[in-house]
Amino acid sequence: MSNTDRRRVVILGSTGSIGRQAIEVIKADPDGLELIGVAAGRDSTSLQEQVDALGVRHHGLGSDAAVHLATLEQADVVLNAVVGAAGLRASVAALEAGKTLALANKESLVAGGEACRAAAARGNGLIVPVDSEHAALAQCLSGRDKKTVGRIVLTASGGPFRTRADLDDVTPEDALAHPTWSMGPKITIDSATLMNKGLEVIEAHHLFHFEYDQIGILVHPQSVVHGIVEFVDSSSLLQAAPTDMRIPIRAALGSPQAFVSSGKPVSLSSVGHLEFEEVDQERFPSVALAYGAGRRGKSFPAVLNAANEQAVEAFLSRSIRFKDIPVVTESVLASHDPIEVTELDAVLQVDSWARQKAAQAIEQRRDAATVGGAAR
Ligand SMILES: NC(=O)c1ccc[n+]([C@@H]2O[C@H](COP(=O)([O-])OP(=O)(O)OC[C@H]3O[C@@H](n4cnc5c(N)ncnc54)[C@H](OP(=O)(O)O)[C@@H]3O)[C@@H](O)[C@H]2O)c1
Structure with missing residues (x-):
C-alpha cells in the first residue's frame, strides 16, 4: 500500500484511555493508518508529548478544537474518544462533513441520537461503533x-x-x-x-x-x-x-x-x-431509568445523560453517595417537560437545563447527608 492509500485518522480525546489505545493501534499499522490530528480537553502536557513524539500536524485543546479537527478536509476517519456530552458537537460536525465517525463517545448518540442521524443523512457521514x-x-x-x-x-x-x-x-x-x-x-x-x-x-x-x-x-x-x-x-x-x-x-x-x-x-x-x-x-x-428514558424518547435520553454525568462527577468528588447517583438522575427526569431534539442546538439547551437541575438535586442530597451527620 502506498502512503497515499493510508487512512488518515483524527483522534478526539487522544490523551484518554481509548485515545491512547488508538495511538497504539495506529503505530502498529504504519502502512494502513496515518495519524494526522489529535485533540484533548485540558491536558496540554500529554497532548504536546503526543504531538512531539508522533509528529502530528493538527492539534488543539477543548471542544472547539475537537469540532475543528473533526472536519479537517484531509481526514478519512474521526475517532471520537472524548468523554461525555462534550463530544456531541464534534460527532455532529464529523458526520455533517461526510467523515467515517469511529464512535467511542456513546454519550453523543444517547444525548443527540436524532441530531447525529440527521447530520449523517445531510453530510453522508457514517457511524462505526467502537x-x-x-x-x-x-x-x-x-x-x-x-x-x-x-x-x-x-x-x-x-x-x-x-x-x-x-x-x-x-x-x-x-x-x-x-x-x-x-x-x-x-x-x-x-x-x-x-x-x-x-x-x-x-x-x-x-x-x-x-x-x-x-x-x-x-x-x-x-x-x-x-x-x-x-x-x-x-x-x-x-x-x-x-x-x-x-x-x-x-x-x-x-x-x-x-x-x-x-x-x-x-x-x-x-x-x-x-x-x-x-x-x-x-x-x-439505572438500567430501568435508561430504558424508561429511551422508550419515552424526545429529550429524555439527553436529560438522563446530562444528569448522570453531573451525578457521577459529584460522587467522584465525594459530594454524594454512590446510591444517590440514580436518585439524582431520576429526580431530574421526573421534573422534565420533553421537547423534540432533532437539531444540535435543542440538545445542547436540554443538556444545560438538566445539568442545572442536577446541581440543585446534588445540593439537596449533600444537605440531607449533612443534616443526617453522614457528610464525607
Ligand atoms: N475506556 C474504555 O475502555 C471505553 C470502552 C468503550 C467506550 N468508551 C467510551 O469512550 C469515551 C472515552 O472514554 P475513556 O475511558 O477513554 O475516557 P478518559 O480516559 O476519561 O478520556 C477522555 C478523553 O476526553 C478528553 N476530553 C474531555 N473533555 C473534552 C473536551 N471538551 N474536548 C476535547 N476533549 C475532551 C480528555 O482530555 P484530557 O485528558 O485533557 O482531560 C481525554 O482525552 C467515553 O464516552 C466512554 O464511554 C470507553
Whole structure:
C-alpha cells in the first residue's frame, strides 16, 4: 500500500484511555493508518508529548478544537474518544462533513441520537461503533436481514458490585476498581452503577434501529462474549473476543476493510466456563431509568445523560453517595417537560437545563447527608 492509500485518522480525546489505545493501534499499522490530528480537553502536557513524539500536524485543546479537527478536509476517519456530552458537537460536525465517525463517545448518540442521524443523512457521514458490545453486534448482524432478528443482547460484566449486597458505603475507590476492563473514571463509575449498559441500550437503538423491547442485557462476568444476536428461527450468534479495546478500535479504524493483526482469538478452553445471568434491576436502578428514558424518547435520553454525568462527577468528588447517583438522575427526569431534539442546538439547551437541575438535586442530597451527620 502506498502512503497515499493510508487512512488518515483524527483522534478526539487522544490523551484518554481509548485515545491512547488508538495511538497504539495506529503505530502498529504504519502502512494502513496515518495519524494526522489529535485533540484533548485540558491536558496540554500529554497532548504536546503526543504531538512531539508522533509528529502530528493538527492539534488543539477543548471542544472547539475537537469540532475543528473533526472536519479537517484531509481526514478519512474521526475517532471520537472524548468523554461525555462534550463530544456531541464534534460527532455532529464529523458526520455533517461526510467523515467515517469511529464512535467511542456513546454519550453523543444517547444525548443527540436524532441530531447525529440527521447530520449523517445531510453530510453522508457514517457511524462505526467502537464500544466492544456494539462492534460485536455489528459483526453478528453483518449481511443479515433485519426481519430475521428477534432480539439483540448486550453483555455486561456486572461491574465491581455484582455480588456485593450492601451498596450503602461504596467509596469512589471501590467503584473505580473494575474487575475486567481498565477505562477512564466516568465510564468506570457508569459500569459500577450499570448506567453504562443503559446508555449502551440507547446507543444500540440508534445504531441498529431496533425497538427497546428487542434490546436486552445479560450479565456475563467473564467479559468474553460481547454481543448476542437472537434470530427468529431460535438460533443465536455470539461474538467472543479478548477484553482488549484495541480489537474494536482497529476494526472501526479499518472499516469497512478488516486489518490483519497478530492478535490471538480468546482461548475458550482456558476460560473454561461462561456464565450469563439477568440484571438485578432493584440493586441497579439505572438500567430501568435508561430504558424508561429511551422508550419515552424526545429529550429524555439527553436529560438522563446530562444528569448522570453531573451525578457521577459529584460522587467522584465525594459530594454524594454512590446510591444517590440514580436518585439524582431520576429526580431530574421526573421534573422534565420533553421537547423534540432533532437539531444540535435543542440538545445542547436540554443538556444545560438538566445539568442545572442536577446541581440543585446534588445540593439537596449533600444537605440531607449533612443534616443526617453522614457528610464525607
Ligand atoms: N475506556 C474504555 O475502555 C471505553 C470502552 C468503550 C467506550 N468508551 C467510551 O469512550 C469515551 C472515552 O472514554 P475513556 O475511558 O477513554 O475516557 P478518559 O480516559 O476519561 O478520556 C477522555 C478523553 O476526553 C478528553 N476530553 C474531555 N473533555 C473534552 C473536551 N471538551 N474536548 C476535547 N476533549 C475532551 C480528555 O482530555 P484530557 O485528558 O485533557 O482531560 C481525554 O482525552 C467515553 O464516552 C466512554 O464511554 C470507553
